Amino acid sequence: MTSFASLIEPDRIHGSLYTDAAIFSREMKVIFRDGWAFVGHESEIPEPGDYITRTIGSEPVLFLRNKDGEVRVFSNRCTHRGNRLCHEGRGKLRGGIMCTYHGWAFSFDGDLLAVPYEGGFTKAKENYSLRQPKMASHRGFVFATYNPDPEDFYDYLGYGKDLIDKSVSMSPVGKIRLDSGWVKHLFKANWKMLPENQTDGYHANHVHKSFLKVFSSQYDELKTNEEKRVGSVVDWGNGHASIEVSERYDGPLQWLGSNEERYPEYVKAMNEAYGENEARKLMTEGPPHAYIFPNLFLGEANIVIIEPVAPDLSVQHHSPMLLEGVPEGLNARIIRQSEGALGPSGLLLADDSVISEQQQIALQGKSGWLEISRGVDRERLEDGKRIGHVSDETTNRGFWQHYLAKMNRSSVETPVEPELV
Amino acid sequence: MMTANLLPADVYREIEEFVYREARLADESRYGEWEELVDDDMMYWVPRGEGDFDMEKHVSVIADNRNRLRRRIKQLQTGARYAQVPVSPMRRLVSNIEAKPIADDEFNVQCNFVLYELRIQSTNNIEIWPGRIEYKLRRSEGGLKMFLKKVMLVNGDMPLPSLAFLL
Numbered sequence: 001m002t003s004f005a006s007l008i009e010p011d012r013i014h015g016s017l018y019t020d021a022a023i024f025s026r027e028m029k030v031i032f033r034d035g036w037a038f039v040g041h042e043s044e045i046p047e048p049g050d051y052i053t054r055t056i057g058s059e060p061v062l063f064l065r066n067k068d069g070e071v072r073v074f075s076n077r078c079t080h081r082g083n084r085l086c087h088e089g090r091g092k093l094r095g096g097i098m099c100t101y102h103g104w105a106f107s108f109d110g111d112l113l114a115v116p117y118e119g120g121f122t123k124a125k126e127n128y129s130l131r132q133p134k135m136a137s138h139r140g141f142v143f144a145t146y147n148p149d150p151e152d153f154y155d156y157l158g159y160g161k162d163l164i165d166k167s168v169s170m171s172p173v174g175k176i177r178l179d180s181g182w183v184k185h186l187f188k189a190n191w192k193m194l195p196e197n198q199t200d201g202y203h204a205n206h207v208h209k210s211f212l213k214v215f216s217s218q219y220d221e222l223k224t225n226e227e228k229r230v231g232s233v234v235d236w237g238n239g240h241a242s243i244e245v246s247e248r249y250d251g252p253l254q255w256l257g258s259n260e261e262r263y264p265e266y267v268k269a270m271n272e273a274y275g276e277n278e279a280r281k282l283m284t285e286g287p288p289h290a291y292i293f294p295n296l297f298l299g300e301a302n303i304v305i306i307e308p309v310a311p312d313l314s315v316q317h318h319s320p321m322l323l324e325g326v327p328e329g330l331n332a333r334i335i336r337q338s339e340g341a342l343g344p345s346g347l348l349l350a351d352d353s354v355i356s357e358q359q360q361i362a363l364q365g366k367s368g369w370l371e372i373s374r375g376v377d378r379e380r381l382e383d384g385k386r387i388g389h390v391s392d393e394t395t396n397r398g399f400w401q402h403y404l405a406k407m408n409r410s411s412v413e414t415p416v417e418p419e420l421v
Numbered sequence: 422m423m424t425a426n427l428l429p430a431d432v433y434r435e436i437e438e439f440v441y442r443e444a445r446l447a448d449e450s451r452y453g454e455w456e457e458l459v460d461d462d463m464m465y466w467v468p469r470g471e472g473d474f475d476m477e478k479h480v481s482v483i484a485d486n487r488n489r490l491r492r493r494i495k496q497l498q499t500g501a502r503y504a505q506v507p508v509s510p511m512r513r514l515v516s517n518i519e520a521k522p523i524a525d526d527e528f529n530v531q532c533n534f535v536l537y538e539l540r541i542q543s544t545n546n547i548e549i550w551p552g553r554i555e556y557k558l559r560r561s562e563g564g565l566k567m568f569l570k571k572v573m574l575v576n577g578d579m580p581l582p583s584l585a586f587l588l
Contacts, residue, residue: 089578180480181469186580188544210501214492315580320480332477336484344584345467345483347496350504353583357543 008404010397011376015367018190018360024311030407031294032057033146036156038296038305039063039073042140043177049093049108053086055307056133056144062086063142064093066108073144075131079112080104085130097130106130139168140176141296159236159385160292167287167298172269173325178303180335183343185316189356191308192399194316195291197352198299199241199395201233202374207355211347231390235398239293239406243390245300246285255286255300256333266326287321291395293402301334302342312360316349318342372396428520428528436520436530439558439565444515444534447587450508452494455587460559460566463487467588470577471553482577482584497585503542504585510539511586515554526560540582548582551575 007014017023031037037056040063044052051064053076060076062085076085078099085097085106096113097106103116110130115121133144136153141164143153154161168174187194197203205212205223212219231247245255252260252267260267260283270279290298297304299318307315320338322331342349375392388394428436439458446455459465467483468474476484485493496502513536520530536550557569572588574581 180478181578183469183480183482184578184580186582188582207503210496210499210503213499213501214495318480328477335477335480336489339481339484340489343482344581347493350583350585351502354504354543354585357583361543 004404004407008400010401011373012369012371013400015363015370018192018363019311019367021311024190024308026407028057028059028308030409031403032308033059034150035147035294035406036136036143036145036150036153037294038292039135039142039144041176041178041303042071042137042142043175043179044090045071046179047092049095050090051086051093052090053088054305056146057308059146060084061133061144062097062130064097064108071135071137071142072109073133073135073142074110075133077131078104079128079130080115104128139164139174156238157292158238158240160238160240160290163236163240163242163288163290163292163298166282167321169274169282170287170301170321171323171325172266172273174273175324176303177322177324178319180320180322180331182305182317182319183339185318185342185344185346185349185353187314187316187353187356188312189314189353189360190311191295191306191314192403193356193359194306194314195241195293195297195399196396197356198289198297198304199233199243199291199399200393201229201231201243201390201395202393203352203355205229207351208348210351215347226389226391229390233388233390233392233395235386235388235394236290237384237398237402239399239402240291241395241398242288242290243395245289249284249286252280252283253286254284256330256337258333263327263330266330269325291399293399299342302338304342316342316353372400426521428522432528433520435565436528436558437518439567440515440518440530440532440556443567443570444513448511448513448536450497450505450511450586452497452587456491456494457563458566459487459490460561460568461487462568463490464569464571465490466569466571467584468571468573468577470575471573472578482574482581483588494587502585504583505542507541509541509586512537513550523557528556528558528565530554530556530558532556536588538586543583550588552577552588 007017039054040052045065048065048067051062054061054063062074062076064072066072078085081101083099083101085099105114107113110132112125112128133146134150135144138161168176232244234242249255270283287300288298289300295306301321302318303321305317320335340347372393375388375394379386379388379394386394443458465485468481497505513534515532515534518532520528523529532554534554538548540546540548552572552574555571556567558565558567
């Protein structure tokens with residue numbers, strides 16, 4: 001038996017963590033079923049009967065608003081013969097949820113209401129409700145877990161609560177909405193490479209050289225001068241991690257490639273909501289670039305979901321983080337910025353996904369150890385956060401230490417014995 | 422019969438020639454020559470499929486105005502756009518071309534396509550990209566130019582791999 005502790009050291013990790021099928025299926029249970037994972041945002045299903053289909057790890061789920069206007073999460077599986085109940089990515093149900101196979105019908109609260117030809121089915125219907133994970137939400141961000149006795153939600157969320165609050169406070173009324181749809185980007189790579197890359201500030205000048213050469217005049221200087229790289233990275237604990245991008249900006253709305261003169265109504269609404277000083281700080285710093293373990297990424301003005309599919313297959317979903325209480329022109333600009341950065345054709349992400357795929361291919365061999373020591377001697381602790389230079393692997397170390405704590409906590413014996421080289 | 426709306430044969434030939442040339446230049450990643458086919462008010466739009474999408478309200482895969490398209494091409498031309506280093510070998514078939522006039526010297530053109538891409542930078546898989554294209558073309562001094570290319574992928578709302586080349 002190989003323990004996870006022998007695969008994850010403080011400053012290096014074993015390549016089999018990205019390729020081993022047994023490790024993947026263990027992650028789906030320990031991290032995604034037994035821990036809290038992000039499901040969706042309440043604004044995606046505004047009306048009773050609105051639904052979205054997603055996955056929590058490998059579990060297909062239905063994210064639905066019931067007749068009383070409350071959101072619900074169910075396994076998207078009929079309790080009779082296991083048929084998938086809803087087949088489209090999104091839609092609107094009327095009255096209830098009907099299985100297409102034999103016509104079992106469920107309420108929007110998951111109760112089995114009726115089965116065709118009742119005479120042959122004598123068991124108690126109340127034992128055939130849809131499987132319902134525990135659910136919790138913060139500022140409309142809904143999370144779920146299949147653990148009957150889960151960690152306290154706010155203990156799990158930790159500093160993630162503040163990061164979500166900061167994202168949402170880009171709106172003068174403190175509300176976001178995700179109603180412009182999702183672009184789905186396929187990575188033939190392990191899911192853990194996505195958050196690792198999202199919070200890696202080291203690769204930017206290399207992977208995104210072509211972008212910086214066209215969009216920024218500073219490429220040559222930043223390439224060679226470590227001290228000129230502005231910003232920091234933060235390990236917030238619980239596996240949450242960020243790149244602090246706000247230090248790049250010295251005026252409101254620069255994070256959107258704009259300025260306050262162009263959106264006077266927005267500036268006015270923000271000033272009225274938060275007071276001039278706080279509003280100016282919020283509008284200048286912009287929304288965070290922060291990963292919330294295990295599958296949510298607050299990607300500045302985007303909400304991003306990481307979907308693991310197989311050890312070597314993942315999907316990154318992104319939706320522009322639209323703001324309530326702002327002129328629509330501002331939201332249209334957020335949509336354009338989103339397309340510019342993220343997704344299969346993003347001027348940034350198209351390159352990241354190919355790099356992840358190249359990594360995955362190379363790791364199929366006898367991959368050995370991967371190095372994550374960068375900056376280990378120059379990071380500092382502050383209020384339980386660990387802060388490093390923007391190019392340091394502080395965030396990746398934080399991810400892996402949390403991962404190790406989760407995986408080791410499980411009572412299941414690890415079934416894998418990768419060859420340690 | 423809809424003969425009243427038929428374009429003269431030489432105009433249809435000219436449009437067909439444009440569509441094939443545009444396809445070949447995109448297949449061969451000849452970005453500079455491809456960009457010569459683009460007019461100043463170009464929109465290069467890849468919505469998430471054939472649905473009823475509104476560019477101002479819905480996120481697209483690509484929604485480039487002329488300026489962003491110019492930069493997208495410049496980025497490819499740096500030689501460091503790693504998603505296309507080396508460039509994907511590609512060939513596409515274009516068919517079912519329907520063309521109609523929309524104004525003096527302006528045409529709406531619709532066609533189907535299937536593109537085969539060899540993902541030579543990463544997986545070495547052949548990726549199949551099927552879909553429908555809507556062009557808006559305008560005749561100017563240098564011949565036809567496009568001011569809209571809208572590409573509606575059959576699988577536009579499904580997970581898509583890296584798509585850094587020109588569709």
